[in-house]
Amino acid sequence: MIRFRGVSKLYPPDVTALKDVTLSIMPGEFVSIVGQSGTGKTTLAKLIIAEQRPSKGRVIIGDWDITDIRSHEIPILRRQIGVVFQDFKLLPRKTLFENVAFALEVAGASRKKISSVIPQVLKIVGLENKMDRFPREVSGGEQQRAVIARALVHRPKILLADEPTGNLDAINAHDIIELLRKINEFGTTVVLVTHNREIVNMLHKRVITLDQGMVISDQKSGRYIL
Amino acid sequence: MFFLTFYRALRFAFQGFWRNIWLSVVTIIILVLTLFSVSVVAGINVVGREMVKSIENKVDVSVYFFPTVSDSDVESVQYRLESLGSVASVTRVSKEEALAQFKERHKNDPTITESLNELTDNPLGTTLIIKAKKIEDYPLILQVLDDPDYQKLVQNRNFEDNQKIVARLSDISGRIQRGAIALSAMFIIISILIIFNTIRITIYTHREEIGIMKLVGASNWFVRFPFIIESLLYGLIAVAITLILVFPLVQLVSPQLQSFFQGYSFDLAAYFTGHFLMFALMQVALATFLSMASSAVAVGKYLRV
Ligand SMILES: Nc1ncnc2c1ncn2[C@@H]1O[C@H](COP(=O)(O)OP(=O)(O)O)[C@@H](O)[C@H]1O
Ligand SMILES: [Mg+2]
Numbered sequence: 001m002i003r004f005r006g007v008s009k010l011y012p013p014d015v016t017a018l019k020d021v022t023l024s025i026m027p028g029e030f031v032s033i034v035g036q037s038g039t040g041k042t043t044l045a046k047l048i049i050a051e052q053r054p055s056k057g058r059v060i061i062g063d064w065d066i067t068d069i070r071s072h073e074i075p076i077l078r079r080q081i082g083v084v085f086q087d088f089k090l091l092p093r094k095t096l097f098e099n100v101a102f103a104l105e106v107a108g109a110s111r112k113k114i115s116s117v118i119p120q121v122l123k124i125v126g127l128e129n130k131m132d133r134f135p136r137e138v139s140g141g142e143q144q145r146a147v148i149a150r151a152l153v154h155r156p157k158i159l160l161a162d163e164p165t166g167n168l169d170a171i172n173a174h175d176i177i178e179l180l181r182k183i184n185e186f187g188t189t190v191v192l193v194t195h196n197r198e199i200v201n202m203l204h205k206r207v208i209t210l211d212q213g214m215v216i217s218d219q220k221s222g223r224y225i226l
Numbered sequence: 227m228f229f230l231t232f233y234r235a236l237r238f239a240f241q242g243f244w245r246n247i248w249l250s251v252v253t254i255i256i257l258v259l260t261l262f263s264v265s266v267v268a269g270i271n272v273v274g275r276e277m278v279k280s281i282e283n284k285v286d287v288s289v290y291f292f293p294t295v296s297d298s299d300v301e302s303v304q305y306r307l308e309s310l311g312s313v314a315s316v317t318r319v320s321k322e323e324a325l326a327q328f329k330e331r332h333k334n335d336p337t338i339t340e341s342l343n344e345l346t347d348n349p350l351g352t353t354l355i356i357k358a359k360k361i362e363d364y365p366l367i368l369q370v371l372d373d374p375d376y377q378k379l380v381q382n383r384n385f386e387d388n389q390k391i392v393a394r395l396s397d398i399s400g401r402i403q404r405g406a407i408a409l410s411a412m413f414i415i416i417s418i419l420i421i422f423n424t425i426r427i428t429i430y431t432h433r434e435e436i437g438i439m440k441l442v443g444a445s446n447w448f449v450r451f452p453f454i455i456e457s458l459l460y461g462l463i464a465v466a467i468t469l470i471l472v473f474p475l476v477q478l479v480s481p482q483l484q485s486f487f488q489g490y491s492f493d494l495a496a497y498f499t500g501h502f503l504m505f506a507l508m509q510v511a512l513a514t515f516l517s518m519a520s521s522a523v524a525v526g527k528y529l530r531v
Contacts, residue, residue, distance in 0.1 A: 040484060051441070072445070075440075076443075077444045078440075078442065078443035083442070089434075089437070089438045090440070092435070093242060102444075103443065105234050105443040106443050106448050107443060150442060
């Protein structure tokens with residue numbers, strides 16, 4: 001599903017964010033990527049959605065080698081990967097419903113499809129009663145659930161979550177992780193980037209540990225080891 | 227698909243406009259200020275040009291011939307002058323007309339009237355009144371009269387007195403034009419600074435939005451289109467407001483100008499109405515160019531995510 005082959009990423013002039021990373025994630029897996037801050041976790045996530053290009057090595061999503069992806073193909077890639085980031089990226093001038101709808105509208109979905117899919121995904125994340133509010137009118141946890149709902153509208157094969165609980169308290173964080181687990185049970189590959197020890201230890205899923213841009217451990221049912 | 231995208235872009239543009247009404251208002255105010263200052267400079271230019279024209283119109287040079295000079299000699303001088311490209315018109319005042327005019331002017335002066343009555347012959351010669359196309363051309367035109375053949379014929383010419391006035395007027399008209407250019411330059415610099423700032427505001431407010439849109443898979447056009455329409459909206463509203471502001475101003479200034487121009491008919495209000503369409507179109511072009519260019523720069527900068 002996701003394959004990195006000898007991937008390095010340099011940020012000029014002299015930051016090496018990733019060093020010779022090779023890993024592969026199978027369809028339907030739930031993988032946590034852990035490590036201290038500044039070890040290249042976000043860089044790894046950005047390589048998956050082609051927000052950054054590798055300096056060396058290849059990145060392959062499904063059958064698609066996106067190492068040298070053309071810029072007009074990037075929207076197509078991104079509609080297949082649901083993305084959830086730490087700083088809840090919702091459009092501030094749109095309601096929750098409109099934010100979720102936007103992801104479908106960019107792909108040219110019909111109004112009929114939009115009006116049938118969105119209530120469904122908002123129900124999955126438990127926001128069916130708040131869909132006409134603006135982001136500033138709901139809590140952080142609810143914003144993050146809206147982001148997840150938006151990530152789900154394309155029925156993506158991959159859900160990529162970079163520190164989705166970073167700005168949330170323990171209870172909200174727990175809810176979000178449960179939501180991700182539920183989505184994974186529907187068959188979506190979930191890649192969770194985090195440095196939250198309790199969450200990782202509670203999940204009992206595969207854990208890939210990064211340190212200074214290198215993979216230092218990859219365990220089937222792992223724990224947070226740093 | 228195309229109409230759906232277009233419809234959505236339109237809807238997003240109006241949403242963006244209303245939901246960010248303060249930024250919309252600020253942007254429109256800035257555009258109005260720019261358009262208004264450009265309009266004022268354009269107005270000053272028009273008025274200045276007309277003022278110079280009206281002054282130039284009042285200047286002429288009279289050439290007085292000796293009473294003994296024959297009509298055919300005068301005619302040949304007149305013909306020579308009229309053949310010059312820089313001469314607008316040459317009017318001939320015959321001896322009789324000159325005398326009549328002289329008498330008319332001095333009818334309240336008994337000594338002059340009496341002494342004139344004592345004369346049997348007309349003491350005045352024919353006069354040619356020369357109008358040049360441009361005020362700077364007088365010295366060159368009058369050089370023709372320095373021709374030795376003509377010098378014998380010409381008794382006097384009022385250019386030497388006029389010369390000082392003409393020099394002063396050329397100087398004033400030059401100054402008006404230089405002033406207008408300096409003022410225009412100043413306003414253009416101010417406008418550029420303002421526009422630059424608008425771009426920065428636009429970048430600041432849209433930076434994050436554009437990144438998010440791209441992250442959920444929006445193509446560049448899907449991101450760009452609503453912003454373009456939104457800025458078009460700013461431009462059109464700004465033009466409407468500017469026209470509403472300029473119109474009463476013109477009505478107010480026009481009568482003042484008319485009394486100032488005295489004798490030279492120049493109606494700014496009529497000029498404005500006459501050129502209204504062109505004026506409005508130029509404003510629309512300028513406003514949409516400014517707002518669209520600034521948002522294009524702002525959006526383009528963040529499209530490469
Ligand atoms: N766009 C960038 N330009 C330059 N350096 C960057 C950029 N993004 C990240 N870095 C650097 O790369 C390293 C890894 O960053 P990141 O991938 O964000 O780590 P993490 O997500 O694990 O905290 C850090 O040293 C960071 O400062
Ligand atoms: Mg990070």
